[in-house]
Amino acid sequence: xxxxxxxxxxxxxxxxxxxxxxxxxxxxxxxxxxxNGQETTSSSDLGDRLGFSDAxxxxxxxxxxxxxxxxxxxxxxxxxxxxxxxLGTHQDWRIALxxxxxxxxxxxxxxxxxxxxxxxxxxxxxxxxxxxxxIDDVPTYLLxxxxxxxxxxxxxxxxxxxxxPFAQEVADLLVQAGVHGIVNFAPVTISVPKTVSxxxxxxxxxxEQLTFAVVNKPKSG
Amino acid sequence: xxxxxxxxxxxxxxxxxxxxxxxxxxxxxxxxxxxNGQETTSSSDLGDRLGFSDAxxxxxxxxxxxxxxxxxxxxxxxxxxxxxxxLGTHQDWRIALxxxxxxxxxxxxxxxxxxxxxxxxxxxxxxxxxxxxxIDDVPTYLLxxxxxxxxxxxxxxxxxxxxxPFAQEVADLLVQAGVHGIVNFAPVTISVPKTVSxxxxxxxxxxEQLTFAVVNKPKSG
DNA sequence: TAGATTGTTAATCGATTAACAATC
DNA sequence: TAGATTGTTAATCGATTAACAATC
Numbered sequence: 001x002x003x004x005x006x007x008x009x010x011x012x013x014x015x016x017x018x019x020x021x022x023x024x025x026x027x028x029x030x031x032x033x034x035x036n037g038q039e040t041t042s043s044s045d046l047g048d049r050l051g052f053s054d055a056x057x058x059x060x061x062x063x064x065x066x067x068x069x070x071x072x073x074x075x076x077x078x079x080x081x082x083x084x085x086x087l088g089t090h091q092d093w094r095i096a097l098x099x100x101x102x103x104x105x106x107x108x109x110x111x112x113x114x115x116x117x118x119x120x121x122x123x124x125x126x127x128x129x130x131x132x133x134x135i136d137d138v139p140t141y142l143l144x145x146x147x148x149x150x151x152x153x154x155x156x157x158x159x160x161x162x163x164x165p166f167a168q169e170v171a172d173l174l175v176q177a178g179v180h181g182i183v184n185f186a187p188v189t190i191s192v193p194k195t196v197s198x199x200x201x202x203x204x205x206x207x208e209q210l211t212f213a214v215v216n217k218p219k220s221g
Numbered sequence: 222x223x224x225x226x227x228x229x230x231x232x233x234x235x236x237x238x239x240x241x242x243x244x245x246x247x248x249x250x251x252x253x254x255x256x257n258g259q260e261t262t263s264s265s266d267l268g269d270r271l272g273f274s275d276a277x278x279x280x281x282x283x284x285x286x287x288x289x290x291x292x293x294x295x296x297x298x299x300x301x302x303x304x305x306x307x308l309g310t311h312q313d314w315r316i317a318l319x320x321x322x323x324x325x326x327x328x329x330x331x332x333x334x335x336x337x338x339x340x341x342x343x344x345x346x347x348x349x350x351x352x353x354x355x356i357d358d359v360p361t362y363l364l365x366x367x368x369x370x371x372x373x374x375x376x377x378x379x380x381x382x383x384x385x386p387f388a389q390e391v392a393d394l395l396v397q398a399g400v401h402g403i404v405n406f407a408p409v410t411i412s413v414p415k416t417v418s419x420x421x422x423x424x425x426x427x428x429e430q431l432t433f434a435v436v437n438k439p440k441s442g
Numbered sequence: 443t444a445g446a447t448t449g450t451t452a453a454t455c456g457a458t459t460a461a462c463a464a465t466c
Numbered sequence: 467t468a469g470a471t472t473g474t475t476a477a478t479c480g481a482t483t484a485a486c487a488a489t490c
Contacts, residue, residue, distance in 0.1 A: 016457065019374075020433050021335075024426040042471065050410060054471090055459055070472035071466035083473060086428045088436035106327030107424075112408055116425040157431060180438070181431040183424075187249060187333055189271060197434035198360060199427050203404075204337040205245040206420050208308045209315075210378060210402040212241050213418035215309035217401070264449065275447090275484055283449060291448035390477065441482035 019060045020087075025050050026037045026057070034076045084117070094121035094155045096179065098170050100130040100140065103185060107159055120143035122152050122171045145174070148183035150177040157181045165190040171198075240281045241308075247270050248304045249276070256299045263294035282418050305338070306361040315342035315376045317400065319391050320383035321361065324406060328380055329357045364394070371398040378402045385409040392419075 010065075029049055033041055044054035061067055067082045068074045084090045095113075097104055097120050108123060123141045125131050131140035141149055149155070158179045162170050167186035174182060181197040184190055192198050250270055254262055257441060282288055288303045289295045305311045315371035316334075317343050318325055329344060345364045346352050354360035361371055368378070380399045383391050388407035402418040405411055408426075413419055 009416075014456095017430075018457080020430055021426065024423075024429045025410070027429070027474065028423070028426070034410070035331065043473085053459070055461090056457095058471095058473065059458075066473065069466070070464070086433070088432040089429055091430070093432060102327040102330035106323040109290040109323035110424065112425060113428070114427070116430050118425065156435065157428065163477050181435040183427055183431060188253070189246070189250065195438060197431055197438065199431050201246075201422065201424075203331065203422075203426055204250070204333060204339065205242065205249070205485050206313070206404055206422055207339050207378065208245045208248070208310055208335070209238075209241055209335070210404060210418055210420050211314060212244075214308070214377065214402040217416060217418065235480095239481080265447085276485090277446090277481095279449065280482075286450065289448050290490070291488070292446050294447065384481070 089117040096158040097123040097154045100125040104161040147177040160184045222329040310338040317379040318344040321346040325382040381405045
């Protein structure tokens with residue numbers, strides 16, 4: 001039987017960042033197994049599916065507690081709940097989206113946040129024409145209303161989908177408004193206070209990782 | 222004066238993956254410096270801007286050759302050319318996009334590939350209605366035409382932007398058609414032969430990394 | 443020249459892997 | 467019970483940092 005579920009904030013102060021991203025992969029795979037009716041799994045099964053060793057799966061989880069059953073493995077539903085607790089996604093998170101261009105609209109239309117505990121609760125743009133009406137049921141506002149709306153709706157995360165030259169000022173405004181975490185899609189490094197977390201997603205960089213790998217493959221053309 | 226430019230494929234067989242992703246960040250920052258008229262930089266300047274140590278910048282570059290000038294630093298244009306050579310983006314890459322939904326259309330409309338050496342040369346979907354006409358000047362085709370079009374246009378990279386349940390079969394088809402590298406936006410782990418490179422981009426996972434960081438911040442609410 | 447900065451080696455630090463007693 | 471599998475410790479491996487001679 002597992003210990004009491006971990007509550008967010010309990011995590012040991014020094015967990016390697018790589019561990020946290022694997023946790024997300026474990027979660028995704030466990031949810032997949034559950035959908036297929038599989039009730040338990042083991043560190044070697046889970047590792048095999050994702051390309052990690054059984055030892056790594058167990059070590060990663062051990063940073064946060066003991067969630068398995070010796071001789072049995074892990075109950076998928078228990079481990080899902082445990083990992084959600086660790087990642088902080090047992091609660092729902094409201095998100096602000098800034099920038100209602102092509103990418104912004106795609107993010108607004110993306111189903112797939114929902115079942116992971118995320119919801120875009122407001123979208124902002126500085127162009128009045130783009131925020132004239134709700135998009136995919138998400139209310140839209142002028143960027144200048146962000147401080148008020150973020151406070152009212154208790155929004156803590158934001159997605160920045162504006163052109164690169166505006167990303168830093170938008171980030172500053174969001175931080176000012178009380179946002180604690182930002183995913184930045186603009187291809188520029190932005191700086192935020194140490195109290196704010198940031199994740200950068202840059203498509204060109206992902207593609208460069210790919211070309212490097214392709215060009216340096218052992219052999220195949 | 223730098224050695225001859227590295228040509229793709231020259232890279233030492235064992236370069237840590239983290240080094241390659243920093244290389245992309247160096248490139249992005251160097252291009253930013255160039256646009257601002259800055260002709261040279263140093264490992265400590267570059268490191269400061271991105272949050273790395275000067276030693277790390279120099280060590281990363283040393284995996285691939287010597288590109289700096291002792292006492293002077295690095296000429297931005299030389300280093301840009303060198304890094305593009307390493308990453309393989311000195312040449313242009315043609316890309317296939319599969320899945321013309323919300324995300325697919327956003328990717329088609331994304332300006333920002335272009336100046337990094339990438340171009341979406343064809344878009345595919347299995348719904349005839351979605352591929353009735355070009356989108357943002359990109360020709361669209363039925364997915365079943367992918368093998369022929371990929372060969373004709375000498376496409377080597379692909380973006381998968383289809384719903385999760387279809388991602389694996391689309392990947393299989395693309396590999397069959399001769400694609401060497403895939404960026405997968407579907408929230409599912411897909412497997413490809415060892416000769417094919419893959420990069421996974423999952424928005425929910427990025428957000429989970431963020432909530433973990435937010436929930437575990439030293440202190441701030 | 444003196445000051446700045448590289449490329450590289452050696453030392454430190456951190457993460458992964460292997461092994462195994464404890465458990466079901 | 468015998469077989470399976472965990473959680474954890476110790477050993478290995480790899481990446482980062484610090485230091486410095488060489489260079490401009």
